[in-house]
Each structure stands twice: as structure tokens, then as C-alpha cells.
Amino acid sequence: MAYKLVAIDMDDTLLTYDKQISRENLEALQKAHDSGIYVVISTGRIYASAYAYSEFLGFKPYIIASNGAMIRDDKDNEIYKSVLDVDLISYLINLANENDLYYHFYSDKIVYSPESTSKYQKYGEWNRLYAETLRVKVEDILKDIDFTDKLKDNIVKFVMFDEDSEKIKRVRDIIDNNKGDKLETTSSFYNNIEILNKGINKGNGLRILGEYLGIDRSEMVAIGDSENDTEMVEFAGLGVAMENAIEKLKNTADFITKSNMENGVAYVINKFIL
Known part of the structure; x- marks a missing residue:
């Protein structure tokens, strides 16, 4: 399968425990982007925090923030927003x-x-x-x-x-x-x-973004570690759990990669995408 999009959680997935992006993960993301892969940061964090981290990538990713309540493209244009009453x-x-x-x-x-x-x-x-x-x-x-x-x-x-x-x-x-x-x-x-x-989650965010970009779910990879990653890992054609993920997510995933302290994101990108 030729994957076209990779969606990556931030905390305890892309980031180390001290909230850094490793050199290996950074290089893998840059190579994926340069190869024409859509790189998506999919996080429970506020949009501003995800956007701030994107400054380190060397390119602007698509961002699914607040567990799918907000989606913006690589030019900071709003694709979707769900507000609480x-x-x-x-x-x-x-x-x-x-x-x-x-x-x-x-x-x-x-x-x-x-x-x-x-x-x-x-x-x-x-x-x-x-x-x-x-x-x-x-x-x-x-x-x-x-x-x-x-x-x-x-x-x-x-x-x-x-x-x-x-x-x-x-x-x-x-x-x-x-x-x-x-x-x-x-x-x-x-x-x-x-x-x-109701209905807002990272999986729904991936669905909306896929429709926007014209990418089928079978062409997506999603990587996460926590409960709030469950729906996107289930939705993507290749759902990946980190070695440090909760057991429920590991049981859901198609593949278990290395931990966030062992460049698990880079391992997936190099193995399945590049």
C-alpha cells in the first residue's frame, strides 16, 4: 500500500517525555514531507501549541487540534471547527x-x-x-x-x-x-x-481531512499512545500504537512501534512510508 498521509499524536508519541522532538523523528518527518506525504499533527492540545511546535519541523503540517474540534491546513486556513454551546x-x-x-x-x-x-x-x-x-x-x-x-x-x-x-x-x-x-x-x-x-474525536477529524484532501482512509497511517487516539488508530488504513501506549490502544492497533523515547514515529515512517 502506498500511503499518502501520516497523522501523529504529540505527547508521548512524537514528543519525548521532556517534550522534545528527536533528531531522528524530525528527519523522518522532513523526508516524508519532501516525498509528498501529507504530515498531520493530531493532538488533544490547543491549536496554538501544536502550531508553535510546527515551527521546528521546517515545514507547516496540517493540524487536527483539540481532539478533532479544530482542523487547519498547512497555510493556517480553517477547514473545520466545532464549538461547545x-x-x-x-x-x-x-x-x-x-x-x-x-x-x-x-x-x-x-x-x-x-x-x-x-x-x-x-x-x-x-x-x-x-x-x-x-x-x-x-x-x-x-x-x-x-x-x-x-x-x-x-x-x-x-x-x-x-x-x-x-x-x-x-x-x-x-x-x-x-x-x-x-x-x-x-x-x-x-x-x-x-x-x-458529541462525535468529535481524532478519527472524525481524519475523516473530514481525508474528504477535504481526497485521500481514502486506506491510504492513511495514524500513530498514537492514549485513549484519545483510539478512533484515529481504528480509522486509518494502518493504525499504530507506541510501545508505551495503553493496552487498549495496543489491542486496537495493526502495528506496535518502538516507544516515544526510541524514535517510534521515525521507525514507522521509515518502515511503511518512505
């Missing part, structure tokens, strides 16, 4: 507060984070750990949020956090049971719930 955002804020969960939500470029974080480190503090070029804009959420201005028709993803995994599971069950007809829940780490509109 303000009533649902209000519901999620109240639910997080009632259960003492830290939360933030974001648009394409701005993360909105509470001033008080209880048990979890403030997103703004975490963001400052990055080099300045990789930081995203963070705004504190005011007590009385004005949804009629900049937040209306602009928020694409809501995330809740807590180190108590049982609490996370319980709150996720509440969302699924009460709002499962309107909201999709997934996770990228044991301590979070990622919440989007």
Missing part, C-alpha cells in the same frame, strides 16, 4: 466546582484557567515551564463569566483534572449518563477528562 460549558463548570475538580477550557489560541486551582497546579504555572516560544496565552476565568462576548461560539474543548482517578471516573460517568447525547468524553492521561461535542 454556552449552556454546556456552564453545566461543566458547575459540575467541576461541585466535585472540587480543577478545570480549564480553550479556544484556538487562548486557555481559560481558574484563578484558584485547589489540588491541581494552575495551567498558567504549568505553561510557564515551556520555552517562551512554545507557550500559549492563558487568561484567568473571572467569577462571573461573560459568555456573550469572546467566549460565545469560540470554545472547542473543556478539560477537568484531579489526581484521584476514582473521582475522575465518577464525574466522567455523570457526564456520560446525563449529557451523553450532546457531549463526548475521552482522556489523554489518568488524571483528566477531555470533553467535546
Whole structure:
């Protein structure tokens, strides 16, 4: 099979644990791009963060951000966007507060984070750990949020956090049971719930992008490590799990590559694409 597109998750897939792109991965991506392969960064991260990392690639990739809620081409043109209704955002804020969960939500470029974080480190503090070029804009959420201005028709993803995994599971069950007809829940780490509109996921993002580019799913490769990569790994003609991936994803994948610390992305590109 001659593959035409490769979609790659960022954290713990393309990136090492210290959030770097290895030389081997970088060279493989550049070779794929130079060979005419569509390189797609497919991440749960905010678009601005994915775009910032793309500066290191030497070319502009297509980007599926926020687990498929936002898709942009290699010239930064918007292909697709799915925004959360303000009533649902209000519901999620109240639910997080009632259960003492830290939360933030974001648009394409701005993360909105509470001033008080209880048990979890403030997103703004975490963001400052990055080099300045990789930081995203963070705004504190005011007590009385004005949804009629900049937040209306602009928020694409809501995330809740807590180190108590049982609490996370319980709150996720509440969302699924009460709002499962309107909201999709997934996770990228044991301590979070990622919440989007129903049907929004990386697999759906690949489907939309494939239709836009005229590429069949059989001509796609998708590489990931976490629960939120499941749908795209299932959708692609060749679905790949990292060696460090969760077991559920490994069971879903067609192939298991080396870990994110062993240039697993480069291994796939060199073996199946170049």
C-alpha cells in the first residue's frame, strides 16, 4: 500500500517525555514531507501549541487540534471547527466546582484557567515551564463569566483534572449518563477528562481531512499512545500504537512501534512510508 498521509499524536508519541522532538523523528518527518506525504499533527492540545511546535519541523503540517474540534491546513486556513454551546460549558463548570475538580477550557489560541486551582497546579504555572516560544496565552476565568462576548461560539474543548482517578471516573460517568447525547468524553492521561461535542474525536477529524484532501482512509497511517487516539488508530488504513501506549490502544492497533523515547514515529515512517 502506498500511503499518502501520516497523522501523529504529540505527547508521548512524537514528543519525548521532556517534550522534545528527536533528531531522528524530525528527519523522518522532513523526508516524508519532501516525498509528498501529507504530515498531520493530531493532538488533544490547543491549536496554538501544536502550531508553535510546527515551527521546528521546517515545514507547516496540517493540524487536527483539540481532539478533532479544530482542523487547519498547512497555510493556517480553517477547514473545520466545532464549538461547545454556552449552556454546556456552564453545566461543566458547575459540575467541576461541585466535585472540587480543577478545570480549564480553550479556544484556538487562548486557555481559560481558574484563578484558584485547589489540588491541581494552575495551567498558567504549568505553561510557564515551556520555552517562551512554545507557550500559549492563558487568561484567568473571572467569577462571573461573560459568555456573550469572546467566549460565545469560540470554545472547542473543556478539560477537568484531579489526581484521584476514582473521582475522575465518577464525574466522567455523570457526564456520560446525563449529557451523553450532546457531549463526548475521552482522556489523554489518568488524571483528566477531555470533553467535546458529541462525535468529535481524532478519527472524525481524519475523516473530514481525508474528504477535504481526497485521500481514502486506506491510504492513511495514524500513530498514537492514549485513549484519545483510539478512533484515529481504528480509522486509518494502518493504525499504530507506541510501545508505551495503553493496552487498549495496543489491542486496537495493526502495528506496535518502538516507544516515544526510541524514535517510534521515525521507525514507522521509515518502515511503511518512505
